[in-house]
Amino acid sequence: MWFVRFVSSSIGKKVTMALSGLMLLLFLCSHAAGNATIYMSRAVFQGYADELHSHPLIVIVFSTGLFLVFLAHISLGLLLFLQNRQAGASRYTVSTRVVTNSLASETMPYTGLCILLFVLIHVFGFAFGPTGEMISDTVKRLLGHFFYGLFYLVAFAALALHLSHGFWSMLQTFGVNHPRYNKMINKLTYIVPLFFLLLFGGIVLYFMTGRGASF
Amino acid sequence: MSTIDLTLQIWRQKNSDSLGNLQTYTLTGISTDMSFLEMLDVLNEKLTKEGKDPVAFDHDCREGICGMCGSVINGIAHGPEKETTLCQLHMRNFKTGDILVVEPFRSRAFPIRKDLIVDRSAFDRIIQSGGYVSVNTGGTPDGNAIPIPAETAELAMDAAACIGCGACVAACPNGAAMLFTSAKISQLCLLPQGKVERKARALAMVKIMDEEGFGNCSNERECEAVCPKGISIRNIARMNREFIAAALFEG
Ligand code: HEM
Ligand code: SF4
Ligand code: FES
Numbered sequence: 001m002w003f004v005r006f007v008s009s010s011i012g013k014k015v016t017m018a019l020s021g022l023m024l025l026l027f028l029c030s031h032a033a034g035n036a037t038i039y040m041s042r043a044v045f046q047g048y049a050d051e052l053h054s055h056p057l058i059v060i061v062f063s064t065g066l067f068l069v070f071l072a073h074i075s076l077g078l079l080l081f082l083q084n085r086q087a088g089a090s091r092y093t094v095s096t097r098v099v100t101n102s103l104a105s106e107t108m109p110y111t112g113l114c115i116l117l118f119v120l121i122h123v124f125g126f127a128f129g130p131t132g133e134m135i136s137d138t139v140k141r142l143l144g145h146f147f148y149g150l151f152y153l154v155a156f157a158a159l160a161l162h163l164s165h166g167f168w169s170m171l172q173t174f175g176v177n178h179p180r181y182n183k184m185i186n187k188l189t190y191i192v193p194l195f196f197l198l199l200f201g202g203i204v205l206y207f208m209t210g211r212g213a214s215f
Numbered sequence: 216m217s218t219i220d221l222t223l224q225i226w227r228q229k230n231s232d233s234l235g236n237l238q239t240y241t242l243t244g245i246s247t248d249m250s251f252l253e254m255l256d257v258l259n260e261k262l263t264k265e266g267k268d269p270v271a272f273d274h275d276c277r278e279g280i281c282g283m284c285g286s287v288i289n290g291i292a293h294g295p296e297k298e299t300t301l302c303q304l305h306m307r308n309f310k311t312g313d314i315l316v317v318e319p320f321r322s323r324a325f326p327i328r329k330d331l332i333v334d335r336s337a338f339d340r341i342i343q344s345g346g347y348v349s350v351n352t353g354g355t356p357d358g359n360a361i362p363i364p365a366e367t368a369e370l371a372m373d374a375a376a377c378i379g380c381g382a383c384v385a386a387c388p389n390g391a392a393m394l395f396t397s398a399k400i401s402q403l404c405l406l407p408q409g410k411v412e413r414k415a416r417a418l419a420m421v422k423i424m425d426e427e428g429f430g431n432c433s434n435e436r437e438c439e440a441v442c443p444k445g446i447s448i449r450n451i452a453r454m455n456r457e458f459i460a461a462a463l464f465e466g
Binding site: 002014015083095097106108 | 224237287289290291316318321322323386388389390391393421422424425428429430431432433434435436437440441448449451452453454455456458459462463
């Protein structure tokens, strides 16, 4: 079948990687928009959360879809990593990277696994947290712990690094590489990760520093 | 004429089946006007006079156009100078006291035959699978019968500059052959003559590329950094578009 042949080809695997990455990025945008209500007030945030959970069908469909996308992205990413390690790694006595700034691209599987660890802890803390507690109180309680907050900040830094290669890499995989747009894309590879780092990191800092005590 | 003294550590391997290792040689009085291959010639004359086996390395034109030469010098394919083949790399890039580690282009798809010589016939098989335009014989067509915009001709020419040396594979952390294959696919799919077979070509060439045991591209950009002909990864983006379109509408 053409689909199986496409997905098992080298470029097909990359395209699947990029497509699932794009979907995760879109999820991140919607999650960021929802969480930004924390900056407005407790009432707005609680209102957003209550509204979302008053449509259980939407929540179930989207969270199942997200889980499958995550699964595809992670398993394929690890498969590519293992295949490539066989084809290439450590075959020279002296190996030199000519490209400067290759930190993000070299650490993709590791920053990815940091994000996975974060997602597991995050979901168990918030989605499957104590029932009966208002979500605003859960946020305040958990992020109020210094080390819990610190872990979140480290994970967000890993996410930013992952995205700083991922965003550009996704476009290149889709075939978007043209002198007319490359300047803008180069800027966006910094702006996109920084945007998420500041928005999510800001929420954690708000509670960590105690300024959110009256939230 | 200025000269330099060097220590060389060169990969020596009898044949595909034997294990190789690095051996150390010292050379004195190397003219900085020599090319890297001429420096190896000097070493080989010395070894021959001593009754030892000279270092086997590939070369042909020695003017940067055939794609036969190439080794990894201190971890960089074709050595430290940008957009230069090994035969065009001059010894003025080095100084007395330098230790140069010379290794063959390594990849799962490029078995070592002897010393620095690797078998790059995997590239030939990629070309054979579709890297051409089918032309039925007949009268010579008029050169200007098919108008081609200057920009298109330039882009095709940029891609056609690839000499098939294999440095992109040697430098890729994944041993991928995306830059080479994309240059060949781009060169043909841009021009009207090549557009007819573009879908079948993209599918066939990528299939063979995968079967030959090259790795998967993860957009590390090492290939374009070492390519002696300055082939851009814009060609890889174009190959991805060609392949996606072909798989969706032809596959
Ligand atoms: C949960 C654990 C995750 C793991 C283990 C992981 C792993 C990886 C790996 C190994 C790559 C391949 C790099 C390459 O081949 O170029 C990759 C690419 C990518 N990742 Fe992730 N990732 C994770 C989470 C995420 C998240 C949460 C996002 C977005 C919000 C994301 C966005 C991307 C994007 C956009 C790419 C680029 C795709 C491409 O190479 O074309 N990833 N990831
Ligand atoms: S793309 Fe560049 S490095 Fe790769 S084979 Fe062609 S000329 Fe050599
Ligand atoms: S010998 Fe022909 S390119 Fe170097």
